[in-house]
Amino acid sequence: MTPTEHGIALLNGGRFHEAFQQFGIAMRQQPLAVEPRIGLAQACEGMGDGWAATAWLSDACRVAPERAELWMELGKLLAQQQREPELEPLLRTALALHPRNPQLLHAQAELYLRSRLYAQALPVYERLYAVQPHDRAAALHYGFCLEQVGEVEQSVLRYREAIALDADFLEAHVDLAGVLWRVEDFDGALAHARKAAQLAPEHPYAVRILGTALLHMNRVGEAEAQLHRALELMPDFSLAEVDLAFTLLLAGKLKEGWEMYGRRWRDTDRMKRPPFWRPEQEWQGPALQPLEGKRIAVYAEQGLGDVIQFIRYAPLLQQQGCKVLAVVHPELAPLVELSMQGVDCPVGQRQLNVDYHVALLDLPKHCGTTLENIPTDVPYLRAPQDKVEHWRERLAPWHDKFKVGVAWSGSRAQVNNNNRAMRLSDLQPLLDAPGVQCFSLQKGDAGPFTDIAPGADRLVDLTGEWRDFTDSAAMIENLDLVITVDTAVAHLAGAMGKPVWVMLGPNADWRWLLERGDSPWYPTMRLFRRGQGEARVVQVG
Structure with missing residues (x-):
């Protein structure tokens, strides 16, 4: 029997030390x-x-x-x-x-x-x-x-x-x-x-x-x-x-x-807390932790639209006698600070000097929000007046037109975007309507949903001049109507108290409820619901 064969036999018998010695001999x-x-x-x-x-x-x-x-x-x-x-x-x-x-x-x-x-x-x-x-x-x-x-x-x-x-x-x-x-x-x-x-x-x-x-x-x-x-x-x-x-x-x-x-x-794979988060500082509501004289940070956890919708709760916290910090997306921070007196928006800070912090989407629970008492005091976001004047001059060439802002796709990374987005060609009747001038509010690549090139005379695109949401808001302030799919644009127009029509797909997001043509979150908003299999085309009457 060779040393290798002997080693294999010892391995099979569980005699590993002796097997190691035999394989060492075989190696030599x-x-x-x-x-x-x-x-x-x-x-x-x-x-x-x-x-x-x-x-x-x-x-x-x-x-x-x-x-x-x-x-x-x-x-x-x-x-x-x-x-x-x-x-x-x-x-x-x-x-x-x-x-x-x-x-x-x-x-x-x-x-x-x-x-x-x-x-x-x-x-x-x-x-x-x-x-x-x-x-x-x-x-x-x-x-x-x-x-x-x-x-x-x-x-x-x-x-x-x-x-x-x-x-x-x-x-x-x-x-x-x-x-x-x-x-x-x-x-x-x-x-x-x-x-x-x-x-x-x-x-x-x-x-x-x-x-x-x-x-x-x-x-x-x-x-x-x-x-x-x-x-x-x-x-x-x-x-x-x-x-x-x-x-x-x-x-x-x-x-x-x-x-x-x-x-x-509890789903730690999908949900991530901010770097400044500490479990002992997460606010548990006014009954357990009164806010009088305290400092609290409200923080974004999801998309821009969610922040715009739920930042309305910041003034309600201020009414409880506390200092509010809003940790939101950098492009939203200037608009929030300008719109909400006393709310500061720290950007990029990993540590905050606060007594409590709370996720924006937990505020409705802590504030006891029901359908009957949703805070609907709009506008709660306002464009700075100097930018409103700038955009009024910028849109002056179309002063005699009914000015409509349009957005036809949300973030392509959003899992439901295929259902909620429209093709730009679905807006063709609106683009061609006499007396109407359409302006693109579509920020970012809409990919295949931008399926036509209507020309600058039918769809004016000035989004390249935006630096942050103060510019978006100032431009929207100078429009007569916003028509959009379910995007941050819809929330922004609603938060500003502007007339906004939202085109919803068959399985609309929870916040739009069922069957309603209005929204309890935004008094100036109308909802247009598309059934399963129905065309997405906007009709102009």
């Missing part, structure tokens, strides 16, 4: 052989020395780079030791030698997926899917990565392919139901959600996705029941808690909705 006899190196790695692992095992296996890969299984084993060892910075270059090296090895491709794709590097994962899943077209998990994860980078239509195709490979693939039905609503296939989303719930009636994710699909169809009573059930199955299910909060708010049950929405902070 055959210094270029790979098997003793593998044996030494296994013996070290058996003795609990993972780092030494990794070193020996790495040496084995150096000696026999053609053996893909050695690279895989080395990758597993690195993953077990949580040495992921070393794992990624290792897999790249291994795949350069073995570009079609499915195990190596899978390992690299999963590494990127775990690290949420979805764009990097995509080409790897594409290669893996080409090598193993019948791998349902590869199709599922490929679709998930496509969804995360905004390639929604392509993700739908991959999820469907996963289901074609296995009609009862629970995760694929859940994920497909979770993405179809983004392309306005609400019936399809509900069908796949029902299938998921049928396959696993006690699975909280399956029950939750059924509730979510019903929510997107505005079937709030059924959605609420399913989401409550999902939380019975998994009481700390943060996704279901947030969906239930949105359902309650959409139904107008604001008190219950705010309370449930307060639980969103």
